Amino acid sequence: MKKIRILNLYPDEMNIYGDSGNVLTLTRRLQWHGYDSEVLFFHPGDTFPNDVDLVIGGGGQDSGQKKISNDLIRIAPNLKKLAKGGVPMLMICGLFQLFGHRFVTENGTEIKGISIFDAETIAKDKRLIGNIVIETDFGKVIGYENHSGQTFLKNGQKPFGTIIKGEGNNADDRTEGARTNNVFGSYLHGSLLPKNPVFADYLIKTAVQKKFGKSSTLKKLDESISTRARESAESRPR
Helix, strand or coil, rough: EEEEEEEEEEEEEECCCCCHHHHHHHHHHHHHHCEEEEEEEECCCCCCCCCCCCEECCCHHHHHHHHHHHHHHHHHHHHHHHHHCCCCCEEHHHHHHHCCEEEECCHHHHHHHCCCCEEEEEEEEEEEEEEEEEEEEEEEEEEEEHHHHHECCCCCCCCCCEEEEEECCCCHHHHHHCCECEEECCCCCCHHHCCCCCHHHHHHHHHHHHHHCCCCCCCCCHHHHHHHHHHHHHHHHC
16 A cells, blocks of 8 residues: 655654544544555654655643754754645644744743744733634634634734634634645644544645645545534534
8 A cells, every 4th residue: 555654743742632633533544545654753852754744743831842842943954844845734732833933931931943834922821722613725624722822923924724713823813823835733622633524634635646646536535423523513612
């Protein structure tokens, strides 16, 4: 079987809200679509692997972000090369913040980011928590947000989506997440991908076609269960 290699960044430090479910979703859907997968777990100090087709990262506490920040800067040239080449990536919460220019914690400590997104995050007193629905290029995307860091996109930086229900990047501008090329950042936990198969398959199709050619296709899957899950999640109060 043709194989897609998934790089999971910092799975120990950046996985406090079940974001590893995004990796599981990708491996299962790849299997259903007729592709094999290999998950590479990347830890601080590891050698950056060759031949990476998809990159996934999750959320973490401020302490986790501090632990991995220097290592993330170390591998930034590798990640930027992949991003420029169109490799699909999904960064949730803490790693979304560190893919911007900086994250300033509540006590004023600045943690430098790698500037794939033209954005910065400032910790605020107000915590943004609750079910969230956003409108994106892939239709409605549904999840759950829980963050005190508020992210502000610079002029020209495209968001992942706009708010239908919830708070999103901050309490003011109704944006959620960010997108640069095929690199996506978001505050949506839940995990995000199980309830959003259209977006999951966009990441998969992008990786598959980049590696095996534009003629590569995905199978049509039975989405009845995920549809019911989406309907249930969307109907929940904030």
